[in-house]
Amino acid sequence: GQNIDQPTEMTATEGAIVQINCTYQTSGFNGLFWYQQHAGEAPTFLSYNVLDGLEEKGRFSSFLSRSKGYSYLLLKELQMKDSASYLCAVRAGANNLFFGTGTRLTVIP
Amino acid sequence: EAGVTQFPSHSVIEKGQTVTLRCDPISGHDNLYWYRRVMGKEIKFLLHFVKESKQDESGMPNNRFLAERTGGTYSTLKVQPAELEDSGVYFCASSQVGPRYGGSYGYTFGSGTRLTVV
Numbered sequence: 001g002q003n004i005d006q007p008t009e010m011t012a013t014e015g016a017i018v019q020i021n022c023t024y025q026t027s028g029f030n031g032l033f034w035y036q037q038h039a040g041e042a043p044t045f046l047s048y049n050v051l052d053g054l055e056e057k058g059r060f061s062s063f064l065s066r067s068k069g070y071s072y073l074l075l076k077e078l079q080m081k082d083s084a085s086y087l088c089a090v091r092a093g094a095n096n097l098f099f100g101t102g103t104r105l106t107v108i109p
Numbered sequence: 110e111a112g113v114t115q116f117p118s119h120s121v122i123e124k125g126q127t128v129t130l131r132c133d134p135i136s137g138h139d140n141l142y143w144y145r146r147v148m149g150k151e152i153k154f155l156l157h158f159v160k161e162s163k164q165d166e167s168g169m170p171n172n173r174f175l176a177e178r179t180g181g182t183y184s185t186l187k188v189q190p191a192e193l194e195d196s197g198v199y200f201c202a203s204s205q206v207g208p209r210y211g212g213s214y215g216y217t218f219g220s221g222t223r224l225t226v227v
Contacts, residue, residue: 004151033216035218040220041220042112042113042200042217042218042219042220042221043152043200043218044218045216045217087152089152096142096154096157096165097142097144097154097202097216098154099144099151099152099153100151101149101150101151102151102152
């Protein structure tokens with residue numbers, strides 16, 4: 001089976017940096033995704049890692065260690081609009097995605 | 110390009126009734142996925158179509174759920190009869206065949222249908 005863990009909630013200050021961790025245990029690993037989801041909206045793609053290391057895209061970066069079953073999403077220069085749920089999802093098997101419960105991030109002034 | 114469209118956005122039905130959810134994927138996307146999020150839990154895989162064929166339906170909870178994708182375009186997910194535990198948000202996602210490196214790596218999600226069974 002698949003087991004994906006991430007913190008339920010986090011709070012950070014506007015302008016700061018926050019790191020959201022995700023650990024996973026899975027068979028047939030074929031990549032890890034991070035999605036952002038605002039309430040009532042579709043999950044939107046943020047990042048994808050399939051090889052170890054750091055992928056940087058603007059204010060957002062994502063890191064993967066396959067040997068440790070670990071990833072993190074790093075958000076820099078936090079803005080109020082970054083308040084949302086952040087979903088860690090692992091692709092395994094026949095291209096199906098397996099999600100964590102999501103981390104609800106609240107950015108405060 | 111138009112995104113993944115789901116209809117209705119909300120549905121409230123009584124236990125024992127039937128509900129049909131619809132998903133229109135991005136044009137040309139052969140892969141279509143249904144997911145469900147029950148309150149407080151993670152988004153869980155239900156099934157995967159490649160064109161009109163069911164590639165994997167291992168996540169379907171029971172035989173009260175029936176998914177179809179006639180003609181390989183839009184898909185419907187019917188729940189009959191609905192039970193209280195079926196309440197949740199049902200997401201649809203689509204991708205081209207063999208998600209490749211680049212862009213969203215294939216998966217584009219709809220906004221979901223919030224189903225409430227009372």
